[in-house]
Amino acid sequence: MYRTHNCGELRIGQVGQTVTLSGWLNKNRDYGAMTFIDLRDRYGITQLVFNKQTDSSLYEAAKKLGREYVLKIVGLVSERSNKNPNIPTGAIEIIVQKLAILNGSKTPPFTIEDETDGGDEIRMKYRYLDLRRKPVQENLFFRSKLAIETRKYLADQDFIEVETPVLIKSTPEGARDFVVPSRMNEGQFYALPQSPQTFKQLLMVSGFDKYFQLVKCFRDEDLRADRQPEFTQIDCEMCFVTQEQILNTFEGLTKHVFKACLDVKLPDFPRITYDEALRRYGSDKPDTRFGMEFIDFTVLTKGHDFPVFDAAEMVIGICAEGQADNYSNKDIKKLTSWLQRPQIGAKGLVYVKYNSDGSIKSSVGKFYSDEQLQTWLDKAGAKNGDMLLLLCGETDKVRSQLNELRLEMGNRMGLREGGFNPLWVVDFPLLEWDEDSARFHAMHHPFTSPKEEDKERMLTGDHATMKALRADAYDLVINGWEIGGGSIRIFDRELQAKNFKLLGFTDEEAEAQFGFLMNAFEYGAPPHGGIAFGFDRLCSIMKGASSIRDFIAFPKNNQGRDVMIDAPSPIDKTQLDELQLDLKPID
Numbered sequence: 284m285y286r287t288h289n290c291g292e293l294r295i296g297q298v299g300q301t302v303t304l305s306g307w308l309n310k311n312r313d314y315g316a317m318t319f320i321d322l323r324d325r326y327g328i329t330q331l332v333f334n335k336q337t338d339s340s341l342y343e344a345a346k347k348l349g350r351e352y353v354l355k356i357v358g359l360v361s362e363r364s365n366k367n368p369n370i371p372t373g374a375i376e377i378i379v380q381k382l383a384i385l386n387g388s389k390t391p392p393f394t395i396e397d398e399t400d401g402g403d404e405i406r407m408k409y410r411y412l413d414l415r416r417k418p419v420q421e422n423l424f425f426r427s428k429l430a431i432e433t434r435k436y437l438a439d440q441d442f443i444e445v446e447t448p449v450l451i452k453s454t455p456e457g458a459r460d461f462v463v464p465s466r467m468n469e470g471q472f473y474a475l476p477q478s479p480q481t482f483k484q485l486l487m488v489s490g491f492d493k494y495f496q497l498v499k500c501f502r503d504e505d506l507r508a509d510r511q512p513e514f515t516q517i518d519c520e521m522c523f524v525t526q527e528q529i530l531n532t533f534e535g536l537t538k539h540v541f542k543a544c545l546d547v548k549l550p551d552f553p554r555i556t557y558d559e560a561l562r563r564y565g566s567d568k569p570d571t572r573f574g575m576e577f578i579d580f581t582v583l584t585k586g587h588d589f590p591v592f593d594a595a596e597m598v599i600g601i602c603a604e605g606q607a608d609n610y611s612n613k614d615i616k617k618l619t620s621w622l623q624r625p626q627i628g629a630k631g632l633v634y635v636k637y638n639s640d641g642s643i644k645s646s647v648g649k650f651y652s653d654e655q656l657q658t659w660l661d662k663a664g665a666k667n668g669d670m671l672l673l674l675c676g677e678t679d680k681v682r683s684q685l686n687e688l689r690l691e692m693g694n695r696m697g698l699r700e701g702g703f704n705p706l707w708v709v710d711f712p713l714l715e716w717d718e719d720s721a722r723f724h725a726m727h728h729p730f731t732s733p734k735e736e737d738k739e740r741m742l743t744g745d746h747a748t749m750k751a752l753r754a755d756a757y758d759l760v761i762n763g764w765e766i767g768g769g770s771i772r773i774f775d776r777e778l779q780a781k782n783f784k785l786l787g788f789t790d791e792e793a794e795a796q797f798g799f800l801m802n803a804f805e806y807g808a809p810p811h812g813g814i815a816f817g818f819d820r821l822c823s824i825m826k827g828a829s830s831i832r833d834f835i836a837f838p839k840n841n842q843g844r845d846v847m848i849d850a851p852s853p854i855d856k857t858q859l860d861e862l863q864l865d866l867k868p869i870d
């Protein structure tokens with residue numbers, strides 16, 4: 284037997300018992316007459332004592348043990364004279380009577396402690412050692428709990444979990460596919476799913492009514508800190524439902540997992556339309572933990588001989604409360620250069636300071652009298668000590684620039700720390716016109732339905748009508764992150780065919796790529812809709828972490844590589860030959 288107890292289990296009540304424990308040597312400290320070892324397993328740490336006087340050969344053996352050795356001991360639970368209140372087993376220690384080395388260990392390349400000395404790359408290479416560290420393990424325990432609670436909630440609501448295939452067909456919509464060559468079908472490829480979208484819709488056609496799956500999805504995109512080429516979704520679909528019912532069901536799921544996993548009671552989620560989100564925050568995923576909403580100064584600022592504002596389509600700004608005294612001319616200059624970086628691309632920044640003494644100072648004081656500036660401050664509801672920051676330009680651009688500025692000011696003012704602010708963003712446009720390729724793109728995906736009142740217009744309307752179509756599409760946003768998104772689907776062949784046409788598919792292309800779905804729509808497809816949550820991201824948001832990587836057992840690095848197993852890697856000539864791929868093997 285390897286153990287009678289685990290390393291996190293023993294308490295003062297067990298003093299006097301003889302126990303067997305197994306685990307890893309976390310740390311050893313030798314004091315000449317005694318050696319202490321912290322024995323670690325998943326459940327905790329227990330202190331072992333080897334006393335030179337009572338058993339010198341055991342003491343000598345213990346002294347020689349290295350970090351991460353795997354040990355089994357038998358010993359007596361004793362009360363500690365020097366208790367450690369920081370760990371649950373801190374009241375006891377084990378006077379060791381027998382010691383067995385189950386396995387040795389090389390000295391690990393970094394310390395297996397909460398705070399390690401290892402850099403990112405080395406920890407990725409030895410991920411199995413990094414995964415021994417408590418904070419990393421706790422992330423995975425959390426992930427597991429979240430998955431279990433998700434399944435519990437959905438099962439209670441009669442959802443069934445169905446696995447859909449991983450080897451599917453490549454389609455040009457959406458992101459780039461990962462492809463897998465087929466040995467048995469020369470020159471042909473499978474694709475890994477970007478999501479099980481069409482399959483879950485087919486399951487609705489089959490009558491499963493409520494489907495979900497915790498499912499791996501694959502997208503071959505350039506990586507950022509919050510992206511991984513393979514990631515997990517909570518993927519769901521329902522029949523005979525309205526948008527309202529979907530929002531309620533998944534608001535319920537979100538509230539359930541926050542309560543069960545974090546003991547956080549979320550309030551009802553506000554809903555705002557896409558248009559309103561852009562007008563108030565310049566983003567379809569606003570961080571609503573703080574206000575600082577956009578104020579439209581277009582009318583107030585025009586016609587006062589300030590050519591920049593006169594020429595602009597839109598002049599908007601935010602009111603940074605209590606910031607007037609914090610920003611010197613130099614600070615404003617710095618902020619302006621930050622906004623002018625190509626990533627943001629603002630032309631300039633105008634400020635109006637409502638100083639604490641009641642005076643007004645502005646970078647456009649030459650063009651506007653204090654009375655005029657006062658009307659801006661009034662519109663913003665500014666108080667003494669506040670500062671207005673204004674940008675101008677074309678509507679879309681200036682809104683996205685001001686969004687960046689709002690978030691930056693939110694950061695600087697400490698308004699984006701902690702807390703959870705979920706909301707639904709609804710009524711997304713169905714289509715997005717792309718000037719460069721002179722075609723529409725699906726804002727969500729090509730299976731999304733226009734709103735009921737827009738269906739007729741979609742079949743008959745002109746170009747301008749198409750731009751204005753609204754979809755029954757919705758996103759769940761928390762703290763400025765899109766956590767989930769979905770839509771009510773088209774379930775009618777004619778409307779689906781029209782959508783493919785608008786998206787630039789010829790009839791043949793639509794047939795070749797999605798014929799199976801459109802055919803299914805001819806056999807009594809029910810109205811249906813669904814949603815998918817980014818599971819990794821939900822973990823990281825709930826735990827206030829910055830990267831989803833921390834919640835993935837074996838993540839890829841920024842180049843999309845798994846540096847531990849060294850993948851991707853070349854394959855040998857025989858494999859290439861079998862696949863009949865005309866590629867040169869790399870030595």
Ligand code: ASP
Pocket residue numbers: 477478479480519728768769770813814815
């Ligand atoms: N399949 C969609 C996605 O991956 C979600 C959905 O519409 O249900 O974003």
